[in-house]
Amino acid sequence: MMRSRKTKKQRREKSSHSSAGTAAPSYTPEQEAFDTALEQLDDCLNAATTISGSRIGVVHTGRQNRVLMSYAKTITHCMSLYGLSSKPQTMPEGNQLLDHFSVAALARCIVDSGIMTLYLSEPSLTLPQWDLRRHILFLHDLTNRKRFLTSLVKAQGEGPKPPFFENYNERKRDLLSVIDKRCDELNISPERRDEFKKGQTVFLGGVRGAVREAGIDVNTFDFLHSYFSNHVHSHPVSLLRADEQMISFESPSPFQLGLCATALGAATDYLSAVNARVEIFTGDISRDPVGPLE
Structure with missing residues (x-):
C-alpha cells in the first residue's frame, strides 16, 4: 500500500515562500529531522503492508494467526501515527496543529504491540x-x-x-x-x-525479559516507554513545561517537532524489527517451529 507524500525537497521549497510570496520561516534542523523520520516510517509501512497483504488466504497455525493479528495492530498504530504526524503539513500556515500528545501516546502503543508480536513469535x-x-x-x-x-x-x-x-x-x-x-x-x-x-x-x-529476548536494548526501551507513558497518563511531564517548550496549537515548536521525530523513529525501529520477524515466521505452516496445536 503506497501513500502519496511530499518529499523533504518539496517541503523545503514550500517553507521558502509563503502563499503571499513573502518570506516564510526557514527550514530548520528540527523540521528536517522530523521530515526524515516521517519518510522513513512511510517506507517501513510500505514494506509492512506488502508482507501483511501477502499472508492473506494463507493457512497458518494458531500461533502464526495470533502473531499476524498483533502485527496488524502494530501496523494500524503506525498508520495512525503517520497520518496524525503528516496532517499538519497539508494545512495552511497558522493552522498546523501537530498533536504531539497523541503522537507520543501512539508511539507507546507501537512499542507495546511490537514487543508482543516479537514475544509471540520467538522462534527458539x-x-x-x-x-x-x-x-x-x-x-x-x-x-x-x-x-x-x-x-x-x-x-x-x-x-x-x-x-x-x-x-x-x-x-x-x-x-x-x-x-x-x-x-x-x-x-x-x-x-x-x-x-x-x-x-x-x-x-x-x-x-524487560521480553525486550531482552527480542534483542532490543533495555535502556532505550526504558527511556521510550517511560517517556511516552507520561503522555498516555497525562502525568506532569506532559504538562508542566509548556512555556519552556513553546507548545503551540498553530505551528509546531522545535520541541514538538523533536518529540514527534523521536516517536516516529521509535515506530520505525520497532516496525522494522517486527517486519523482519513476521517475514520469516509466517507465510507457511512450516515456519512455525512448534507446529499446529489447535
Whole structure:
C-alpha cells in the first residue's frame, strides 16, 4: 500500500515562500529531522503492508494467526501515527496543529504491540515453552475480562450477569491445570508458578525479559516507554513545561517537532524489527517451529 507524500525537497521549497510570496520561516534542523523520520516510517509501512497483504488466504497455525493479528495492530498504530504526524503539513500556515500528545501516546502503543508480536513469535521456543506462554496469556485475558466485567455489572446495578460468568470457574480450572503441567515439565519453581497462576502475568520474564529476548536494548526501551507513558497518563511531564517548550496549537515548536521525530523513529525501529520477524515466521505452516496445536 503506497501513500502519496511530499518529499523533504518539496517541503523545503514550500517553507521558502509563503502563499503571499513573502518570506516564510526557514527550514530548520528540527523540521528536517522530523521530515526524515516521517519518510522513513512511510517506507517501513510500505514494506509492512506488502508482507501483511501477502499472508492473506494463507493457512497458518494458531500461533502464526495470533502473531499476524498483533502485527496488524502494530501496523494500524503506525498508520495512525503517520497520518496524525503528516496532517499538519497539508494545512495552511497558522493552522498546523501537530498533536504531539497523541503522537507520543501512539508511539507507546507501537512499542507495546511490537514487543508482543516479537514475544509471540520467538522462534527458539519448544512446544512446552510455547504452550505455557500461551496459557499464561489466556489466563491473563480471562482474569482481565473478569475484572472489568465485574465492574460493569456493579455499575449497571440489578440485572443478569454477562454470559462470560457462566463457565468462568471451569475455564480457569482448565487453564491452571495446563499451567501446572507445563511448569512441572519445565522445572519452574513453585514461587514462579504461584505468581503465574494469579492471572496478572503477561510476559513470563517480565516486559524487560521480553525486550531482552527480542534483542532490543533495555535502556532505550526504558527511556521510550517511560517517556511516552507520561503522555498516555497525562502525568506532569506532559504538562508542566509548556512555556519552556513553546507548545503551540498553530505551528509546531522545535520541541514538538523533536518529540514527534523521536516517536516516529521509535515506530520505525520497532516496525522494522517486527517486519523482519513476521517475514520469516509466517507465510507457511512450516515456519512455525512448534507446529499446529489447535
